Every structure is written in structure tokens, then in C-alpha cells.
Amino acid sequence: MSLVIDQLNVRFDEHHVIHDLQLELASKEIVAILGPSGCGKTTLLRAIAGLQTYDTGTIRLNGQHIEQQPCEMRGIGMLFQRPVLFPFKDVLGNILFAYKRKKDWNMAEVNAIIEEMGLKGKESQTIETLSGGEAQRVVLIRALLTNPRLMLLDEPLSALDVDLRRKIALEIRSILKARGIPAIHVTHDPAEAEIIGDRVVHWNELQPGDDDEE
Amino acid sequence: MKSSVGHSVPVALYLGLILIPILFALDRLIFVTGSNPIEAIFRLDEHPLAIEAVQFTFLQATFSAILTLAIGLPIAWWLGRYQWKYIGLIRAALTLPFVTPTVVAAMGFLALINDEGILASIGIDLRNETGIIGSLSSSLGIEHSGHIIALLLAHAWFNLALVIRFVEPKIATLPPRYEEAFRMLPVGTYPSERLLRFWWPMLRTSILSAFVFTFIFSFTSFALVRWLAPEFWTIESLMAIEGGAAGIPGYREDVSLLVLGGATLQGIVLLAALGMAGRWQQKQSYEIELVSEHHARKKIGKPGLLQKVGILSACIFALAPLFLMVISSVRIRDRTTDSYRWSTEAWRYAFEGNLTYASVPDALMNSLFYAIGCLLVSCILGFFVAQTIHSLEEKNRPKIARFIDLLSMLPLALSGVMVGLGVLLGILKVWPALFSWYALPILPHAMLTTPFVVRILLPAMREIDSDYEEAGKILGYNRSQRFFRIKIPLLKPHLVVAAALSMAFSLGEFGASWILLRSGAWDTLPVLVDQLMSRPKYFQLVEPIAMATATVLMSMTFLLFVIAERFRSHQGGGF
Numbered sequence: 001m002s003l004v005i006d007q008l009n010v011r012f013d014e015h016h017v018i019h020d021l022q023l024e025l026a027s028k029e030i031v032a033i034l035g036p037s038g039c040g041k042t043t044l045l046r047a048i049a050g051l052q053t054y055d056t057g058t059i060r061l062n063g064q065h066i067e068q069q070p071c072e073m074r075g076i077g078m079l080f081q082r083p084v085l086f087p088f089k090d091v092l093g094n095i096l097f098a099y100k101r102k103k104d105w106n107m108a109e110v111n112a113i114i115e116e117m118g119l120k121g122k123e124s125q126t127i128e129t130l131s132g133g134e135a136q137r138v139v140l141i142r143a144l145l146t147n148p149r150l151m152l153l154d155e156p157l158s159a160l161d162v163d164l165r166r167k168i169a170l171e172i173r174s175i176l177k178a179r180g181i182p183a184i185h186v187t188h189d190p191a192e193a194e195i196i197g198d199r200v201v202h203w204n205e206l207q208p209g210d211d212d213e214e
Numbered sequence: 215m216k217s218s219v220g221h222s223v224p225v226a227l228y229l230g231l232i233l234i235p236i237l238f239a240l241d242r243l244i245f246v247t248g249s250n251p252i253e254a255i256f257r258l259d260e261h262p263l264a265i266e267a268v269q270f271t272f273l274q275a276t277f278s279a280i281l282t283l284a285i286g287l288p289i290a291w292w293l294g295r296y297q298w299k300y301i302g303l304i305r306a307a308l309t310l311p312f313v314t315p316t317v318v319a320a321m322g323f324l325a326l327i328n329d330e331g332i333l334a335s336i337g338i339d340l341r342n343e344t345g346i347i348g349s350l351s352s353s354l355g356i357e358h359s360g361h362i363i364a365l366l367l368a369h370a371w372f373n374l375a376l377v378i379r380f381v382e383p384k385i386a387t388l389p390p391r392y393e394e395a396f397r398m399l400p401v402g403t404y405p406s407e408r409l410l411r412f413w414w415p416m417l418r419t420s421i422l423s424a425f426v427f428t429f430i431f432s433f434t435s436f437a438l439v440r441w442l443a444p445e446f447w448t449i450e451s452l453m454a455i456e457g458g459a460a461g462i463p464g465y466r467e468d469v470s471l472l473v474l475g476g477a478t479l480q481g482i483v484l485l486a487a488l489g490m491a492g493r494w495q496q497k498q499s500y501e502i503e504l505v506s507e508h509h510a511r512k513k514i515g516k517p518g519l520l521q522k523v524g525i526l527s528a529c530i531f532a533l534a535p536l537f538l539m540v541i542s543s544v545r546i547r548d549r550t551t552d553s554y555r556w557s558t559e560a561w562r563y564a565f566e567g568n569l570t571y572a573s574v575p576d577a578l579m580n581s582l583f584y585a586i587g588c589l590l591v592s593c594i595l596g597f598f599v600a601q602t603i604h605s606l607e608e609k610n611r612p613k614i615a616r617f618i619d620l621l622s623m624l625p626l627a628l629s630g631v632m633v634g635l636g637v638l639l640g641i642l643k644v645w646p647a648l649f650s651w652y653a654l655p656i657l658p659h660a661m662l663t664t665p666f667v668v669r670i671l672l673p674a675m676r677e678i679d680s681d682y683e684e685a686g687k688i689l690g691y692n693r694s695q696r697f698f699r700i701k702i703p704l705l706k707p708h709l710v711v712a713a714a715l716s717m718a719f720s721l722g723e724f725g726a727s728w729i730l731l732r733s734g735a736w737d738t739l740p741v742l743v744d745q746l747m748s749r750p751k752y753f754q755l756v757e758p759i760a761m762a763t764a765t766v767l768m769s770m771t772f773l774l775f776v777i778a779e780r781f782r783s784h785q786g787g788g789f
Binding site: 049050051070071072073075076077078080082084086087088089097098100142143146 | 679681682684685686687688689690691692695699700703704706
């Protein structure tokens with residue numbers, strides 16, 4: 001198993017957002033979690049990434065407990081709903097943020113993945129000039145270059161139109177599969193879940209004991 | 215624990231920098247006078263000039279604020295209502311006076327009102343008070359009314375930008391549908407009713423804020439009072455001139471009372487005014503939703519002749535004193551023949567320092583040294599204080615955050631002279647060796663500019679999306695990597711604005727420097743201008759040399775202003 005989440009509970013004051021959640025991810029598996037808006041999908045991903053504290057439960061990644069690890073040490077990549085690109089850098093500058101030091105730059109790898117994702121020629125463009133789909137591709141490239149142990153996709157295609165969403169969903173799946181990176185993709189769109197996931201699970205199924213899912 | 219230490223260090227440093235000199239000065243003055251600060255206000259009459267100074271300060275500040283609104287409101291109205299071709303340029307021209315150092319403003323106005331100036335040539339002789347002004351003085355029974363008019367005009371000139379910056383954006387961004395809806399109602403038929411029942415409620419917070427800030431700046435004005443109305447005293451100018459004798463046991467107790475009571479009174483007035491302006495601005499921020507100014511302007515259309523003449527006159531009013539100051543540096547009066555000639559002789563004298571201890575290059579180097587020192591201290595300290603406040607806000611500790619925020623604004627209620635005297639009487643009592651320390655003026659400059667840095671950076675920090683911080687964490691960056699590679703680049707435009715404004719403020723600072731600069735080798739450009747103007751004018755080049763020196767100071771300040779404006783317009787600014 002690449003990821004095992006056991007009895008995870010998250011509360012915001014009196015609101016029990018995640019209740020005894022159980023989830024297992026096989027090696028190289030992509031799981032799509034389907035659920036309505038506001039049910040707690042984003043909170044789950046943020047808890048796995050280390051951006052959100054939780055009350056009880058355990059999270060193991062590749063057999064290691066990561067509960068005590070700070071976010072930056074977990075080796076997890078994440079795509080947010082809104083692409084987060086740094087406005088003071090161009091496309092290439094944003095991609096190179098994947099490397100902590102200049103001496104780590106692997107330009108051959110960078111150029112290959114830029115070409116693979118169809119962004120060749122756009123390296124020196126400012127980020128304001130990118131379309132929504134291009135911006136998410138830049139974020140995906142940057143995340144992939146960090147060689148993540150797990151990829152979390154928090155509805156990254158929700159702002160795109162239907163055709164583009166389908167196209168990029170296929171691209172994401174193929175690139176994750178090619179690199180063997182396990183991933184959790186959360187969405188409220190069943191079609192998108194079917195395209196990206198090896199397996200689709202409904203939010204309710206993850207919290208068998210929870211009657212009040214909201 | 216670690217984070218609370220992290221918070222307390224910059225705040226403690228900041229408080230130390232601001233409060234320690236003031237507290238020591240207070241302690242010393244209380245000891246010398248035997249009165250607490252409030253009692254000292256009631257004993258101000260023991261100084262022969264104090265009551266007169268208090269009265270004049272309130273009167274001139276009130277009338278200056280009224281005159282500024284009278285001139286500024288029509289300009290702001292026209293500017294905000296119509297589509298102007300060169301709106302950026304017009305705004306820059308009208309903002310220029312406000313960033314001008316007060317000494318330069320004084321020189322500009324002296325150039326405007328001098329014997330052969332434009333005003334004198336049309337019969338308005340404010341300097342020698344002949345003709346219309348002389349008749350006005352005798353009919354009203356007010357002595358030196360020409361000087362008072364010159365001072366009020368100079369304050370209006372200096373603060374015009376405040377009215378425009380506060381009021382014009384509100385007019386320009388108000389959704390036209392509000393006015394349209396009001397016009398459809400029976401109460402909106404007549405312009406006077408619209409003005410009273412629609413525009414006044416809509417604009418009053420901005421207008422009152424502009425009034426209060428103009429009042430504050432006029433209340434603490436020093437260089438303009440000193441040079442344009444030399445027969446009158448304000449609390450600030452009297453404290454500056456007399457303050458050197460304060461704090462000495464058994465000697466001139468009236469002066470110690472003047473400084474203690476005057477500074478307390480001034481502090482109370484400034485705090486009250488700032489408090490009121492803060493409340494109005496806060497109220498204004500959630501009043502109504504605004505639209506893009508382009509959209510609102512489009513509804514009204516292009517300006518007519520009256521508006522064009524009005525705006526052109528305003529631009530001429532804003533630029534004329536500065537232009538005339540430059541001209542006066544190369545236009546030399548020959549006193550024997552009473553004629554004028556064009557020459558760069560004054561510039562040569564200024565750069566060689568023939569009439570003063572320091573030459574213009576020396577004074578410029580001193581000014582730059584203090585400005586860079588001030589920039590470093592205020593930007594570093596201001597950054598960490600803003601960071602502390604922001605971090606407390608994020609950790610949901612709003613009360614402590616608001617308390618520190620309030621403390622950070624405290625120096626805004628201190629004038630240059632008050633800070634200068636605070637350092638002189640406070641720190642030097644504890645550590646007299648500082649008196650001969652060349653870098654000493656950096657301290658008051660930093661005290662005065664740090665609150666502005668906090669006010670620029672804090673809103674910028676609040677605006678930064680937390681997604682960037684989270685993206686940095688996800689990419690594996692630790693705290694310091696996120697700070698240097700993400701936070702600092704995101705704040706860079708605001709840091710540049712804060713740095714440029716700190717430097718510009720320090721370069722033009724006059725009150726505190728005038729009190730603390732005791733050696734000719736430390737002279738800054740504003741102090742050099744003041745020294746030159748204080749010399750007897752037997753030598754025909756004295757005034758042109760002062761004008762040349764003021765021109766150098768003006769150029770340096772404008773350069774920094776242009777840098778700040780460039781970054782502000784590209785990235786938006788907090789202050």
C-alpha cells in the first residue's frame with residue numbers, strides 16, 4: 001500500500017467535518033473521490049498534505065507515519081482548485097521553483113516535460129498571459145519535477161470548460177501513470193472522476209460510521 | 215514559546231526606539247518643572263509667548279484646512295467627474311507639492327511672493343505688504359496680514375494633494391447608478407439638494423479625513439512658519455527655537471514648561487485628530503461598493519472650458535513655486551542698479567560651499583548617509599513589526615494585534631520638533647556621548663518614518679494570498695526558503711515604495727535635524743538651506759545659493775518619488 005489512512009477525524013469547532021475516515025491506496029493507484037461541494041474533500045487532502053491539523057487518526061505513506069512531519073518534509077505534490085503561480089516569475093521561473101537550489105536544475109528534464117505538456121515556446125511568458133488550462137499545466141509540471149511520493153489533486157480542473165477539462169484530465173492521468181505516481185483526485189464531477197481514477201469512491205463510503213456527512 | 219519570542223523582539227526594539235527617548239525626556243522635564251504633563255499645559259502662560267503661539271497654531275491650522283478644502287474640493291470634483299486625457303500627469307503635478315520637503319516649499323513660496331515675483335507684479339505684495347495687502351492690513355487691523363495669507367496659501371499648496379487623494383477617487387469610483395437613482399426622486403431635482411442630501415453624505419468621510427490631515431500638517435508646520443510668517447509663533451516653531459534651553463534644572467523653567475506643556479497639548483490634539491480620521495476611514499471602507507473609475511467617468515463625459523481652466527490653474531498653482539525657485543537660483547539681483555541678470559554663479563558657490571561650512575556635495579552626502587541609515591532601520595524594524603501584527607492576526611489574536619498596531623502608529627502623533635527634542639532631552643541625558651555621534655540624526659528620522667513603513671507593509675502582507683505560502687510548503691521549502699524566495703519577492707514592490715518614501719522623508723526632514731545637528735560637518739541639505747536663508751542678505755548671491763541648494767534637495771526627493779510612484783502604480787499600494 002502506498003497510503004493508508006485510519007480513523008481520521010477533523011473538527012472545526014463543533015462541526016465534525018471528517019468522521020473516522022478510512023482510505024487505502026495501492027501502489028501507483030489513482031483514486032478519484034466523488035462528493036458534493038463542502039463535504040470535506042479539500043480538508044482531507046489538506047490533512048494528508050500537512051496543511052491542516054486533525055484531531056485523531058493515522059496517516060502512513062509508503063509504510064511511514066507522517067503525522068508528525070511538517071508539510072514540506074512529506075514529499076507530497078498538490079494541485080489546488082486555483083492554480084498557484086508566483087506573479088514575480090515567468091513560466092520557466094515558476095517551473096524551476098520545483099528545485100530548491102540552482103545547482104539541482106535539470107534542464108533536460110525540464111525541457112522534456114515542458115514539451116510533453118505542450119508548453120514549448122511559452123517559457124518566457126508572464127503568468128497573466130496563460131489560459132486557465134495552461135496555468136494548471138505549469139503547476140502540474142512543477143509538482144511532477146519534485147518527484148512526489150503522492151499527488152493530491154483538489155479539483156484542479158473545476159474552473160475549465162467541459163472539453164478542456166476532459167482533455168487535461170486525460171493528460172494528467174497518462175502522465176501520472178507513466179511515472180507511477182499514486183494520486184488522490186477529489187471532484188464533484190462523476191465524468192472527470194471516471195477519466196482520472198483507476199477506482200472511484202464516493203465520499204460516504206470513506207466514512208462508514210458517519211450518518212451526518214456534512 | 216519560540217514564536218512569542220519572535221514576536222516580542224521586534225516589538226520591543228520598536229518600542230525602545232520610540233518610547234525610551236520620549237519617556238526619558240518626559241521624566242527630565244517633569245523633574246525640572248515639578249509639574250506633570252497636564253499641569254504643564256495649564257502653566258503654559260508662564261512663557262511670555264506660549265499663549266499667543268497656541269492661539270495662532272489653532273487659528274492658522276483651522277484656516278489653512280478650510281482654505282485647502284476651498285481650493286481642493288472643486289479640483290477634486292472636476293478631476294473625478296470628467297474624462298481627462300492626461301489624468302496620470304495631472305495627478306502627478308497636483309501631488310508634487312505634498313512630497314516636497316517643507317524647506318523647499320518655503321523657498322518656492324518665497325520665490326513666488328518676493329519683491330519681483332508674479333504676485334507682486336499684479337499688485338499682491340505679500341512680502342512687503344504694500345498696495346492691496348497693506349490696505350487690507352490697516353482696514354482689518356491685523357498686522358502682517360500678507361504674511362498670514364502667504365502662510366495659509368503655502369499650507370493650502372502643500373496639502374492640496376491630500377484633498378485630491380482622499381476625495382477624487384471616491385468621486386471617480388462611485389457607481390453612477392446611485393446618482394441617477396437620486397435624480398429620479400423629488401428630493402434630487404435641484405443641484406443644491408443633490409449636493410446636500412446626496413454628495414455630502416457620500417463624500418463626508420473623505421472630506422473630513424482630508425480636513426483633519428491638513429489640520430495636522432498645518433498644526434505642526436515649522437519651516438513654512440519660520441520663513442513665511444517670521445513674526446508669528448506656532449507651538450512647533452516656538453518649541454524648536456526655545457527648546458535648546460529646556461530640561462536644565464534652575465534655568466529658564468518657563469522653557470521647560472513650554473516644551474512639556476506644548477508637546478503634551480500638541481500630542482493630545484494630534485492623537486485626537488488621528489483617532490477621528492482613523493474612524494472615518496474605517497467607516498468609509500465598508501460604506502458602499504465602488505466601480506472602476508473609467509466606467510464612472512464615461513457617464514459624465516469630457517470637461518468643458520470652465521473645468522479645463524480650473525484644472526490648468528490648479529496645475530500652475532502646484533508647479534509655479536517650484537519652477538520659480540529654480541529660476542531664482544539663476545536670476546541674480548544686482549542691488550546697486552536694482553536690475554537682474556542670469557548666471558549660474560550661485561550654483562558654483564553652492565557647490566563650493568563658499569558661504570557655509572558644508573558645501574552642497576558635503577550636505578548631500580550627509581543627507582544620503584542619514585537617509586540610507588533611516589531606510590535600513592525603519593524598513594527592517596517596520597517589516598518585522600508589520601509581520602508580527604499580521605502573524606498575530608492570522609493566529610486569531612486580534613486584540614494584541616490591534617494593540618501593537620495602535621502602538622506602531624503612536625509616532626504619527628509626534629512632530630519632527632517633538633522627536634528632536636525628545637532625543638535631545640531624553641537619550642542625551644542618559645548617554646551624553648551620543649551628542650557627538652555623527653549617525654545620531656538617523657534615530658529621529660527612523661522614529662518618524664517607521665510608522666509609515668508599517669502602514670505600507672501591513673496591508674500588503676494582508677493582501678498576500680495564503681495559497682502562496684501553502685504552495686511553498688508543498689514544494690518542500692522550509693520557513694526561511696519560503697521567506698526569501700516567496701514572501702520577499704511578493705512584497706518587493708511595497709518594500710521599494712516604503713524604502714523610497716523613507717529616504718525621501720529623511721532627506722527632507724527639517725524639524726528634528728535642525729534641533730540635533732550641532733556640527734557644521736553634519737549639515738543636511740534642508741539645514742543648509744535654512745542656514746543660508748538666516749544669513750544677512752547683503753551679498754546678492756545668498757538667496758540664489760539657498761534656492762540652488764533647495765533645487766538639489768527637490769530633485770533628489772522627486773527622483774525617489776518617481777521610483778515610489780512607478781512601483782505603486784504597477785502593483786497597488788497600501789499607504
